[in-house]
Amino acid sequence: MLLNVQDLHVSYGAIRAVHGVSFEVDEGEIVTLIGANGAGKSTILNTIAGLLSPNSGRITYQGQDIGGLDAHKVVQRGLALVPEGRRIFGNLTVSENLRLAGYQLQADERARRMKRVFELFPRLGERRDQLGDTLSGGEQQMLAVGRALVTGGHLMLLDEPSMGLAPILVQHIFSILKEINAQGTTILLVEQNAHMALKIAQRAYVLETGHIVLSGPAAQLASNPDVQKAYLGA
Amino acid sequence: MSTLRQTVSRWLAPLRRQLGRTPVLAFMLAFLLAVLLEQQVGENFAKSLEFRKIPKFFGLVDIFEPFSDLDFSGILAPFFPSPSMDVETPIQDSGAAIGELVSTFWNALFYQGARNPGFFSVLVRVLVYDIVIFIVPILILALLLRGPTLWVLQRLPRWLALALHLGALYVVLMLWGADGGTRELILIYMGINIMLSASLNLVNGYMGEFSVGHAGFMAVGAYVSSVLTMVFFTNSSVFGPALLSPDLGLPFGFIIALLAGGVAAALAGLLVAFPSFRTRGDYLAIVTLAINFIVTGVINNMEVVGGPRGLNGVPLWTNLTWIFLFTVLSIAAIYNLVNSTLGKGIIAIREDEIASSLMGVNTRKLKLVAFLVSSFIAGVAGGLFAHQLAYVNPGNFGILKSTEALVMVYLGGMGSISGSIIAAVIFTILIEALRPLAVLKWVVIPLILILLMLFRPQGLFGFRELKLNLGLRPKPTQGQPTETEASDAAAAD
Ligand SMILES: Nc1ncnc2c1ncn2[C@@H]1O[C@H](COP(=O)(O)OP(=O)(O)O)[C@@H](O)[C@H]1O
Numbered sequence: 001m002l003l004n005v006q007d008l009h010v011s012y013g014a015i016r017a018v019h020g021v022s023f024e025v026d027e028g029e030i031v032t033l034i035g036a037n038g039a040g041k042s043t044i045l046n047t048i049a050g051l052l053s054p055n056s057g058r059i060t061y062q063g064q065d066i067g068g069l070d071a072h073k074v075v076q077r078g079l080a081l082v083p084e085g086r087r088i089f090g091n092l093t094v095s096e097n098l099r100l101a102g103y104q105l106q107a108d109e110r111a112r113r114m115k116r117v118f119e120l121f122p123r124l125g126e127r128r129d130q131l132g133d134t135l136s137g138g139e140q141q142m143l144a145v146g147r148a149l150v151t152g153g154h155l156m157l158l159d160e161p162s163m164g165l166a167p168i169l170v171q172h173i174f175s176i177l178k179e180i181n182a183q184g185t186t187i188l189l190v191e192q193n194a195h196m197a198l199k200i201a202q203r204a205y206v207l208e209t210g211h212i213v214l215s216g217p218a219a220q221l222a223s224n225p226d227v228q229k230a231y232l233g234a
Numbered sequence: 235m236s237t238l239r240q241t242v243s244r245w246l247a248p249l250r251r252q253l254g255r256t257p258v259l260a261f262m263l264a265f266l267l268a269v270l271l272e273q274q275v276g277e278n279f280a281k282s283l284e285f286r287k288i289p290k291f292f293g294l295v296d297i298f299e300p301f302s303d304l305d306f307s308g309i310l311a312p313f314f315p316s317p318s319m320d321v322e323t324p325i326q327d328s329g330a331a332i333g334e335l336v337s338t339f340w341n342a343l344f345y346q347g348a349r350n351p352g353f354f355s356v357l358v359r360v361l362v363y364d365i366v367i368f369i370v371p372i373l374i375l376a377l378l379l380r381g382p383t384l385w386v387l388q389r390l391p392r393w394l395a396l397a398l399h400l401g402a403l404y405v406v407l408m409l410w411g412a413d414g415g416t417r418e419l420i421l422i423y424m425g426i427n428i429m430l431s432a433s434l435n436l437v438n439g440y441m442g443e444f445s446v447g448h449a450g451f452m453a454v455g456a457y458v459s460s461v462l463t464m465v466f467f468t469n470s471s472v473f474g475p476a477l478l479s480p481d482l483g484l485p486f487g488f489i490i491a492l493l494a495g496g497v498a499a500a501l502a503g504l505l506v507a508f509p510s511f512r513t514r515g516d517y518l519a520i521v522t523l524a525i526n527f528i529v530t531g532v533i534n535n536m537e538v539v540g541g542p543r544g545l546n547g548v549p550l551w552t553n554l555t556w557i558f559l560f561t562v563l564s565i566a567a568i569y570n571l572v573n574s575t576l577g578k579g580i581i582a583i584r585e586d587e588i589a590s591s592l593m594g595v596n597t598r599k600l601k602l603v604a605f606l607v608s609s610f611i612a613g614v615a616g617g618l619f620a621h622q623l624a625y626v627n628p629g630n631f632g633i634l635k636s637t638e639a640l641v642m643v644y645l646g647g648m649g650s651i652s653g654s655i656i657a658a659v660i661f662t663i664l665i666e667a668l669r670p671l672a673v674l675k676w677v678v679i680p681l682i683l684i685l686l687m688l689f690r691p692q693g694l695f696g697f698r699e700l701k702l703n704l705g706l707r708p709k710p711t712q713g714q715p716t717e718t719e720a721s722d723a724a725a726a727d
Pocket residue numbers: 012015016017035036037038039040041042043044
């Protein structure tokens with residue numbers, strides 16, 4: 001088991017956002033966490049990544065407790081978050097964004113990973129000297145994924161990568177995610193766009209107001225009438 | 235109009251091209267020779283232009299002198315008469331004062347008697363002096379020296395070539411500037427201002443915080459170093475005879491005192507660094523403002539250091555050499571920091587703190603580093619300032635001083651060291667040149683700022699560095715040398 005979350009509770013001051021969530025991600029999997037707006041998806045990912053600290057519960061990664069570690073320490077273990085809204089450095093170029101993503105790496109290792117990103121996303125390579133702000137939404141998402149690949153690359157957490165993108169771009173991003181996964185990166189994908197997420201994931205969890213209400217193989221959830229009604233618009 | 239400009243620029247193009255290929259060192263050497271020329275003929279030439287003395291600081295300090303008689307107080311005074319004043323109708327008296335002001339201004343522009351030339355007269359003669367003594371000789375000599383200097387520079391390792399530039403700069407400054415008078419004073423304030431603006435730029439420009447209380451750190455450095463030098467190395471009326479010998483004061487005592495002042499200022503910087511972990515933006519700006527007030531407030535209430543009356547008898551140890559040394563060291567430290575990996579992290583924090591922490595940037599550590607380095611340098615600058623003034627009081631380090639540092643940072647441009655240096659140079663000269671305008675100075679300077687923000691909000695060099703042609707050999711890691719004139723981005727000094 002690569003990532004194991006046990007009975008996680010997180011709150012913002014008095015506002016309790018996540019109460020008692022447990023799930024796991026195995027090596028090599030694509031796992032998705034689907035839920036409506038405000039269900040607590042981002043809160044869970046941000047807590048795993050070290051941006052928030054849990055009130056209680058355990059988060060173990062590769063068998064080691066990472067709950068409450070600072071974000072820059074979590075990163076050192078090979079776990080990278082593509083945050084909601086992408087958070088590209090808009091005043092910096094594509095290359096500079098990627099170089100910063102390898103902040104903790106040796107120069108040669110960083111160069112190797114950047115080269116891989118440019119191979120996966122040729123469009124980023126063509127725009128390497130373009131400022132982040134001037135990229136299209138799809139290119140920004142590619143850059144966000146690329147940065148996470150440079151930073152971590154073992155387990156990638158993605159927070160709604162399809163947000164605000166045209167369907168064709170979503171498909172493109174998701175096909176790249178599958179490719180990255182095939183090359184050895186485990187993926188935990190959080191989505192409101194359950195349709196696409198359930199297509200590429202092996203397993204899925206359904207989150208409602210801070211609780212997990214359903215879980216199982218993605219294909220099985222996709223055919224579950226409740227899920228279809230609530231998340232697939234059927 | 236535009237055709238005239240085109241013609242002129244076509245004529246000047248070859249000259250500009252030639253000068254562009256001339257390394258900075260050649261200009262420095264040429265300036266050195268021009269200084270020698272001034273020492274030989276400057277006095278006589280100035281006399282023949284009807285100056286009483288050699289113009290101060292290229293005449294920049296002289297040109298506004300004719301306005302020193304302007305009196306603005308007469309305009310409002312009739313409305314708020316003192317008991318002894320005899321005012322018939324305020325409007326009339328005020329009107330008379332305005333009329334007088336206008337005529338004084340008119341005279342100041344053109345002529346105000348044989349001994350007091352008008353503004354235009356001074357301006358023209360200053361221009362003639364500068365062109366004959368400095369500009370023309372420097373241009374000619376620099377072009378002549380281009381070949382030899384490039385030949386030498388290309389044969390030296392980079393570090394030696396850089397050291398040669400610093401050495402030449404030092405010699406130029408000493409020869410021209412160490413006059414023990416106006417020039418040296420202006421250069422000393424320039425160095426202090428460079429240290430202040432570059433160190434503040436680290437926090438405001440590179441890290442993207444908004445510190446508005448930089449003078450607070452300066453105050454800590456000034457008082458701590460002054461107390462140390464006075465207690466240990468000076469026989470003073472405040473602290474009695476020196477605890478150690480006055481003979482030990484220079485250079486060791488001074489160095490230690492300045493560094494101790496820097497360390498104390500850095501400790502005060504912690505008071506901003508820790509809150510910065512939790513808040514940023516406007517709220518942190520309020521914290522820095524508060525620190526400024528707390529520091530001056532504490533000093534105001536410390537009787538041992540004179541409270542609001544200030545501390546008198548600080549040894550007059552600051553001179554051009556000390557200023558040169560610490561300015562160069564500060565700039566080198568900041569330049570290396572912002573170009574290191576840590577520096578990239580500091581810039582990442584400015585761009586997006588959350589994203590940077592997700593990439594492994596230890597944001598707390600870097601904030602700590604930035605605030606410590608910034609306040610340390612401000613503290614050392616404060617120490618140098620105190621040992622130049624001989625008398626310090628809390629009023630020297632109020633919010634106005636902090637504002638000056640801010641003005642320089644935004645004038646030069648955020649995230650630009652060369653911008654901060656050039657802005658400090660301009661600002662220092664401006665302050666000195668506009669001194670004769672008295673009150674009007676604080677109308678002119680803000681006006682310049684407003685115009686700057688309107689027409690060039692990024693400042694002179696926002697997020698860019700001035701590229702100087704240092705004529706250095708290319709860096710070995712960059713592979714094959716391209717051309718002989720390898721231009722190099724470097725912080726100007
Ligand atoms: N910074 C915050 N402060 C207070 N409440 C928050 C904050 N961020 C999120 N919440 C609340 O926590 C709950 C979960 O939010 P979030 O994790 O962002 O949901 P999702 O990502 O699934 O849309 C919501 O009720 C939201 O209002």
